Amino acid sequence: MPLLTMNNVHKRFGALTVLNGINMSVEAGQVAAVIGPSGSGKSTLLRVINGLEPIEKGTIEVDGVSTASLQGLREVRKQVGMVFQQFNLFSHLTVGGNVMLAQRLVLRRDKSEAEKRARELLARVGLEEKWGSYPSQLSGGQQQRVAIARALAMDPRIMLFDEATSALDPELVGEVLGVMRSLAESGMTMLVVTHEMNFAREVADRVLFMDKGSVLADGTPEDILVRPTDPRIQQFMRRLTEH
Amino acid sequence: MDFTPVWNARWLLLDSFLTTLLLSTIAVVVGTLVGAIVAVLRTLNVGILNVVLRAYVELFRGTPLLMQLFFVYFGLPMLGVNVDKFWAAFSAISLYTGAYVAEVFRAGVEAVPRGQVEASTALGLTFVQRLTYVIAPQALRVALPPLVGVYVSVIKDTSLATVIGYNELMRRAMELVLQYGRPLEIFLVVGILYFIICFPISKFSEWLERRLARNGA
Numbered sequence: 001m002p003l004l005t006m007n008n009v010h011k012r013f014g015a016l017t018v019l020n021g022i023n024m025s026v027e028a029g030q031v032a033a034v035i036g037p038s039g040s041g042k043s044t045l046l047r048v049i050n051g052l053e054p055i056e057k058g059t060i061e062v063d064g065v066s067t068a069s070l071q072g073l074r075e076v077r078k079q080v081g082m083v084f085q086q087f088n089l090f091s092h093l094t095v096g097g098n099v100m101l102a103q104r105l106v107l108r109r110d111k112s113e114a115e116k117r118a119r120e121l122l123a124r125v126g127l128e129e130k131w132g133s134y135p136s137q138l139s140g141g142q143q144q145r146v147a148i149a150r151a152l153a154m155d156p157r158i159m160l161f162d163e164a165t166s167a168l169d170p171e172l173v174g175e176v177l178g179v180m181r182s183l184a185e186s187g188m189t190m191l192v193v194t195h196e197m198n199f200a201r202e203v204a205d206r207v208l209f210m211d212k213g214s215v216l217a218d219g220t221p222e223d224i225l226v227r228p229t230d231p232r233i234q235q236f237m238r239r240l241t242e243h
Numbered sequence: 244m245d246f247t248p249v250w251n252a253r254w255l256l257l258d259s260f261l262t263t264l265l266l267s268t269i270a271v272v273v274g275t276l277v278g279a280i281v282a283v284l285r286t287l288n289v290g291i292l293n294v295v296l297r298a299y300v301e302l303f304r305g306t307p308l309l310m311q312l313f314f315v316y317f318g319l320p321m322l323g324v325n326v327d328k329f330w331a332a333f334s335a336i337s338l339y340t341g342a343y344v345a346e347v348f349r350a351g352v353e354a355v356p357r358g359q360v361e362a363s364t365a366l367g368l369t370f371v372q373r374l375t376y377v378i379a380p381q382a383l384r385v386a387l388p389p390l391v392g393v394y395v396s397v398i399k400d401t402s403l404a405t406v407i408g409y410n411e412l413m414r415r416a417m418e419l420v421l422q423y424g425r426p427l428e429i430f431l432v433v434g435i436l437y438f439i440i441c442f443p444i445s446k447f448s449e450w451l452e453r454r455l456a457r458n459g460a
């Protein structure tokens with residue numbers, strides 16, 4: 001059974017249809033990259049999975065649990081970690097506080113357990129010495145690595161990344177991609193919206209190309225990125241390499 | 244300077260001081276409660292509720308407290324609702340303060356980056372947890388200075404309760420001046436008494452501000 005299943009998912013903002021009947025699934029352990037032009041619905045695709053946006057039609061299941069009921073959605077949010085373009089660390093909490101908060105409140109871990117897990121994960125992203133720092137004292141790359149640790153602290157089954165490196169200075173992109181790569185190698189299931197084509201080619205098992213609210217193509221990185229047959233994908237890839 | 248009249252009237256002054264203190268406490272405590280509830284309800288973004296709350300805020304900020312006191316105390320009885328002077332002062336002052344506090348809190352809530360609220364939602368925090376652990380601490384830091392401004396100004400405005408027969412500090416001061424003369428001494432003492440109420444609030448907020456600042460850069 002796939003870990004994530006989306007069936008005929010429709011999402012509108014007013015008159016604008018942003019997801020137009022999405023059908024797709026992701027197997028446990030798979031890394032799927034999502035690419036496509038701006039406004040094609042990539043962010044929305046991720047945001048409906050954990051209910052940051054409600055859907056009008058269709059079903060979404062994570063590990064067999066549907067997001068349709070409030071209780072199901074609550075369960076799904078525990079299983080789904082999310083990393084945002086803008087990091088979104090809690091600015092009033094330290095790095096340690098950021099990584100511990102949801103562990104305490106949602107998983108009801110006691111303080112020492114939450115702290116132990118937080119320190120493990122911060123070590124994993126190379127930031128153990130930043131425990132007491134505030135987000136404003138960190139570089140963008142460091143903030144994003146903390147955000148990844150914060151999501152991982154919930155021990156999610158699947159991680160969603162929405163252009164996790166797009167807001168970073170070029171020299172800081174590598175450190176975040178490095179963490180994502182090692183996460184993929186550790187067997188984490190990942191759905192990654194990205195403009196980093198090298199990352200998609202090297203790390204993803206699979207690439208989804210979105211256009212106007214639909215998954216236009218779904219195949220291996222080779223199929224989609226290297227030898228695309230669809231003219232719209234060809235055009236998209238050409239534009240990317242041009243600048 | 245001759246403080247004999249003030250000294251002779253000390254019990255009357257104390258009585259009025261306590262009245263002003265009572266009205267001020269109502270303003271700060273109940274007004275804050277009302278304002279916080281309104282601000283929280285407004286974050287729910289429920290259409291019709293929002294319209295009602297917005298109307299409340301605009302109505303009470305857009306009319307003088309004096310008029311509201313008159314309305315409750317003299318106006319409502321015309322509609323068959325009898326309100327004694329305590330409840331008239333209580334409701335008018337609470338609702339008036341609440342409207343200002345609601346706006347201050349709303350500005351604070353809006354200053355919290357949306358992305359942080361979304362991140363906490365994605366992590367599985369409930370509405371109340373998001374409010375308590377993510378929104379409130381950050382909103383409060385922004386709201387604190389203007390909040391103190393609201394308190395201090397409302398405390399001074401409690402003197403308006405005199406129109407419905409409250410012998411609060413200002414009214415008493417006026418009476419004593421008429422009776423004994425000595426406006427300098429009397430108003431000096433009354434000023435100090437107001438200061439005694441307002442100063443701790445400013446001090447407390449300074450302390451709170453420092454504390455909140457330490458918990459986050």
Ligand SMILES: Nc1ncnc2c1ncn2[C@@H]1O[C@H](COP(=O)(O)OP(=O)(O)OP(=O)(O)O)[C@@H](O)[C@H]1O
Nearest residue numbers: 013014016018036037038039040041042043044045
């Ligand atoms: N909250 C919203 N209200 C109204 N329209 C929205 C909202 N969020 C997104 N949209 C619109 O939905 C469409 C899809 O947006 P989405 O953010 O999913 O695209 P995207 O593929 O992630 O684009 P980008 O590559 O620029 O991030 C866009 O036209 C966008 O303007």
Ligand SMILES: [Mg+2]
Nearest residue numbers: 042043044163
């Ligand atoms: Mg996007």
